[in-house]
Amino acid sequence: MEAFSFATSTALSQTSVHVRIDRLEGNQKTIPYSILLKCPDLRHRASNISNHSELYVTAQIWADSKPLTLPVQTPYKTFKSTRVWNEWLSLPVTYADLPASAQLALTVWDLSPAEDRDSNLHAVPFGGTTIPLFHKDNTLQKGRQRCRLHRFKAADGLSSSSTPWVIPPPRRNKNSAAKEDVVDEQIAEMQRLEALLKKQEMGEIPTNSTLDALVFKKMMKIRSDALKAETAAASRHQTNGDDAEEELFYLDIELPRFDHAVVFTDIEYPPPPISSIKIASDSEIRLRPPPEVSFGPEIDPHGDEDGEAGRLIRIYDPETGRGDNPAESKHRRLMRSQQTDALDRDRKPDVDTRDKINKILTYGPMHSLTADERDLIWKFRYYLLRDKRALTKFVKSVGWNDIVEVRQAAPLLDRWAEVEIDDALELLGREFSHHIVRGYAVERLKKADDEELQLYLLQLVQALKYEATGEGDDSSLARFLISRATTSFTLGNFFHWYLMVEISDTSEDQAPEHRDLFAKVEYDFMIELERTAAGRETRQTLKRQGELITILAKISKDVRFDRGARPQKIARLKKLLSDPKNELTNFDPLPLPLDPSIKITGINPNDCNVLKSSLFPMLINFQTTSNTLYPIIFKTGDDLRQDQLVIQIITLMDRLLRKENLDLKLTPYSILATSTSAGAFEFIPSTSLAAALAKHKGSLLSYLRTHNPDDSDPLGVRKSAMDTYIKSCAGYCVITYLLGVGDRHLDNLLITPSGHFFHVDFGYILGRDPKPFAPPIKLSREMIEGMGGPQSEGYARCKEYMFTAYTTLRKHASLILNLFALMGEANVGDLKLVESAGELVKERMGLGKSEEGAVREFGGLLEESVQSYTAVVIDRVHDFMQFLKK
Structure with a gap:
């Protein structure tokens, strides 16, 4: 054919x-x-x-x-x-x-x-x-x-x-056949x-x-x-x-x-759910007489060898598997209402039961418990009080719609061993809507300092969507965030901008009630600021930040839609920045929204530029109070919330690795989305791997040797620079693999003169990639040759760092999965396109395997990615397409 x-x-x-x-x-x-x-x-x-x-x-x-x-x-x-x-x-x-x-x-x-x-x-x-x-x-x-x-x-x-x-x-008439032929x-x-x-x-x-x-x-x-x-x-x-x-x-x-x-293609609907109800055994069935069944024509009730066809009739019920069995729910309520606390306090599991409980405690945050597992946790709840891992499992086992169970369960939360921050974040998810549970999670968050809270602030703002309705304005999470944001300007700065972005999201994917919710929280935040000593000054500062961002967004649009060539756009940018009406060249010190620790006093129009890109982002140099320049890239026409999320996760992973004394020299640059179509990020002086290879005849080692010469070293590169390059390569290879970052061509991989290697442009994550058959781990031949080659000591050390980072981050899988779970309803690019963001991260962390098995699988993927010829073809095709655009 x-x-x-x-x-x-x-x-x-x-x-x-x-x-x-x-x-x-x-x-x-x-x-x-x-x-x-x-x-x-x-x-x-x-x-x-x-x-x-x-x-x-x-x-x-x-x-x-x-x-x-x-x-x-x-x-x-x-x-x-x-x-x-x-x-x-x-x-x-x-x-x-x-x-x-x-x-x-x-x-x-x-x-x-x-x-x-x-x-x-x-x-x-x-x-x-x-x-x-x-x-x-x-x-x-x-x-x-x-x-x-x-x-x-x-x-x-x-x-x-x-x-x-x-x-x-019509049928022909013999008399008019000739005329009809004509x-x-x-x-x-x-x-x-x-x-x-x-x-x-x-x-x-x-x-x-x-x-x-x-x-x-x-x-x-x-x-x-x-x-x-x-x-x-x-x-x-x-x-x-x-x-x-x-x-x-x-x-x-x-x-x-x-x-x-x-x-024409019909829509394929998912298969019906399978019931979790266990079929009774033969011995249990024989206790009751079999029901009288009238079989239809051409049905042989004794045709099955085991004889079950004559007695067991299975009928599909569409409601089966979609929720709890009413009979089982009633039985559970009766059983738990009859159990006394005095009896349960002294109850201890035997060896087999303890093994079952320990297996349940190893379940990840996205794992749902069966009815039997919930009953088992409830039965030995007093025995598990000292195990902080069991708290989230206990909360899942409670029927929070039953007043009797709530009365028994609520006092135990205060007596439970203090949970980790990742468990507290899990209790703020969609599954937990009861105010007692969410209030307990907020009490745990109160013990986190401002620096740690800032790491999770993006997800905590999204968690406001899961607050139970019908409680009026009494949201413990909203009250907590507002109280902490009023006492810390850095937290208040990011809290304000996270809310403003959600308020400005008027797309169909953002529910109107959520916009109203965020607007109400922002209003309450402004009212609370008025009640503090420095609150009015803080409100004025946030207002000035908004005015600055509004002017920059307008200038960016004017430059982007200017029909002239790039030199004409640059001239227009400098003219607009130096225009006295915009008041950008000199103003009172203002905390930069991107990084409030930096106070800016103006913009130097002569040091600004328009970058080569389809959206023509602006490179702006701010003058700071310390007489230094702070460069940022401001762009309109693009939603930076996905990049902001990825950088936040990279920052968190960097902190987790540093706690284990593993500094991989990562470069999580600052980034802030100021609306659904505008934002800014820190500019790191660097060059892309494609440009470095083109300038140094295809050798990344030559680039490092040029900027960090050392004649005493066998490779001719200063040891500190090579160490920075190897560690940063290892860190980003692991992190981008776990997050499923796609579109990893050599123009998206940057390197600084000091050897810091990092990734930019996270338009594709969670396994999505515009290039077919792309390797899961981006470690190209050029990157390995920059370490000295595949047989060098540098590449061996890089693989050791990768395995160490991979096993370290696996230990904190619950925290990372909970952060993605809280972003489940966020209107962020690839999070809307994948069924479950956490499933891919969970799969790549190998949580269902032992540590040895997960590391072995990761090592196999690493070798497969390094030897993949597809990655070379993808880079060559991308270079060719970029050449055609010039």
Whole structure:
């Protein structure tokens, strides 16, 4: 078979159905006086007064004999010689939502001064036609279509439509066979020319403007003659008693064309849930007499060898597996209400039960407990009071909708061993909505210092969405964040900007109630600031920051949309920055929103630049109070919240590694999204690996040797610089693998003269990558040669650092997973496109394996990525594409 390229209809989820109403062709017969005497209103009908009256067309999608959309109609148009609309109509449904039985019902409407008896309108059907949108082979109709119009009927759109677009030819009469052969030849010639015209429109036949005009004129004459002959033939059939219509009209339409055939594809729904209810054993079944079952025809109840077919009937219940079994829930409540605290306090598990409990305690934060596991944790809750790992499992085992269980469980939270910060973050997730649980988590967060709290502030702001409704404004988390933000300007700075970004998110993915929630928290924050001693000054500072960001965003848009070349954009940027109206060259000291520890006093317009990029970001140098320059990159037209999230996770991982005395020389630069389409990030003087390799003849070692020469070293590079390069390579290889960062070409990998290696541009994360078959770990041949080669001591040390970092971060998997879980409803790029962000991180950390097995698998992926030829091809293709853009 030849190769067949096609697209599925589900892929056209953003494309609505369109149809172009072209023209109406046909011959209208004069109405006899005998009919006019019976129906005098006909003489005033528009189409009877003039052969070119103002008709209009309505289009509607039908499926399975039911209307799928509301009708749309052509605008008013006057006709001079022919009825030609040439209007595209857009129907309110996409191709992905069309069923295979979808039909397009088209009705041409006439105007009459007398109201129609059925519709009470002054519009009566001139004729209608119904065309299926999919062929019998399930491919989408496209191109020009010639539809037979059924006079005085509105298109019905039924499955067996009375207004089909094609009518089979009538049976022949022997007396008129010769005349009909002539008619058939004329129609066949017309159809042949129309098929050739379609091929020319699809690009299969070359065009010639001069000859095409002559052919089209001749074709229109052939079409007119064929239509007249077909009308005459139909009249003869009616005279002979046939039911054919006297007047023949055709409506020419055009459907959109696609590069490939579009094949109908149905939506695949997930399989039904499987019940967790255990089937009773044979011994339990034999205790009860089997139910009497009447089997249908051709069913042998004794055909199964084990005899179970005759006694066990399994029926699928769609509600099974979707929630707790009501009988089991009732049994659990009765059992727990009868248990006394005195008995449970002294209860201790045996060896087998203790093993089961220890296995439950090893479950990750995303693991759900079964009914039996919840009952087991509840039964030995007093025994587990001293184990801080068991608290989250205990909270999951409590029925927080049951007042009796809440009364028993609430006092135990205060007596439990103090949990770690990652467990407290888990208790603020979507699954835990009870105010007692969330209040306990907030009490644990109060013991964290400002520096640690800042690491989780982005997720804590998102956790406000999970606060239970119906409690009014009494949100313990909101009160806590506001109280800490008012006492620390750094926390207040980031808290304010995180809220402002969420408030400005007016997209459909941000629920209106969430915007109102964040606006209310921001208002309460401003009110609380007014009550503190330095609160008014803080509010004024935040206001000045907002004004600065607003001016920079306006300048960035002006520069970006300037039609001039890059030198002209740079000149315009300097002019706008130095404009006295903007007051940017010199102002009172102001904490930089990107990093409040830096106080800026103005901008030096002469040191600013416009970078080479599609969005033309601005490089701005701020003058600081310490008489130094602080460069930042400010850009509009891009949502930086995903990059902000990745940098926050990298900063957290850097802190976790440093706690284990492992400093991998990471470079988590500062970044702040100021709105959904603007933001700023710290500029690190560096060069991309692609530029460094191009300048130093493909050798990264030569680059390091140029900036850090040391003749005493075997590689000629200063030991501290090489050590920094090796450690930073190891750290970023592990972190980008765990986060599933994609699009890792050499232009996204940067290096500083001191040897710090780092990644930028995190537009693809969590396993998404625009390049097919990209290796999971980005450690290219050029990077390894910069360490001295694959057999060098430097590369061996790099792998040791990678394994150490990987095992260290696995120990803190719960914290990282909880941070992603709290971002579950955040309107951040790739978080919306993946089903569960935590699942990929959990899989790459190998949490279901032993440490030895996880490290072995990571090592195998490392060797596979290093030896992958695909990575080399991807880098070469990217370099070629960048060369074409120049």
